[in-house]
Amino acid sequence: MREISLHILDIVQNSVVAGAARIEVFVDEDIAADKLTVKITDDGCGMTKEFLERVVDPFTTKRTTRKVGLGIPLFKNAAESTDGTFDIQSEVGKGTCVTAVFGYSHIDRQPLGDMADTMLGLFTSYEQIDFVYRHKVDDKEFEVVTADLKTVLDGVSFKTPEVYLWLSEFLKEGESELN
Numbered sequence: 001m002r003e004i005s006l007h008i009l010d011i012v013q014n015s016v017v018a019g020a021a022r023i024e025v026f027v028d029e030d031i032a033a034d035k036l037t038v039k040i041t042d043d044g045c046g047m048t049k050e051f052l053e054r055v056v057d058p059f060t061t062k063r064t065t066r067k068v069g070l071g072i073p074l075f076k077n078a079a080e081s082t083d084g085t086f087d088i089q090s091e092v093g094k095g096t097c098v099t100a101v102f103g104y105s106h107i108d109r110q111p112l113g114d115m116a117d118t119m120l121g122l123f124t125s126y127e128q129i130d131f132v133y134r135h136k137v138d139d140k141e142f143e144v145v146t147a148d149l150k151t152v153l154d155g156v157s158f159k160t161p162e163v164y165l166w167l168s169e170f171l172k173e174g175e176s177e178l179n
Contacts, residue, residue: 005113010071018044082106116171
């Protein structure tokens with residue numbers, strides 16, 4: 001994967017498959033500390049201790065359509081190749097938390113990518129899931145809580161053309177104000 005946003009998309013897809021009703025995505029760009037932290041937390045089915053120990057192996061997957069699962073191993077490698085760290089915690093019936101810390105200025109760090117479009121795609125593809133998206137750059141922060149948006153929209157779909165366009169602009173504007 002060429003961008004961190006694509007890793008985020010992959011991990012969130014795992015959360016969706018795990019039956020999550022709520023997924024939190026937190027991106028923290030701490031330039032002074034030279035760290036980029038990505039944390040994805042869900043309330044899905046979680047993993048057994050035995051599976052969790054093997055999940056960073058590319059030949060470990062719960063999928064029946066193929067015998068290889070590269071998302072988590074690639075995300076781990078991307079973080080560690082920047083002198084960063086990778087951690088995954090999970091508990092059956094409670095959910096999973098994936099944290100990747102990247103060396104912010106490291107030459108091997110992939111670009112973050114288009115987080116506005118990534119989150120827009122997730123919000124509109126999985127409307128049944130409540131997302132909390134926070135992106136922080138030093139002392140500036142942008143947050144979107146889809147449960148709040150759903151309350152205001154009172155049953156109107158994110159896919160409705162007017163809502164989709166508004167949501168797209170809202171996300172792009174929020175992201176642009178961080179720089």
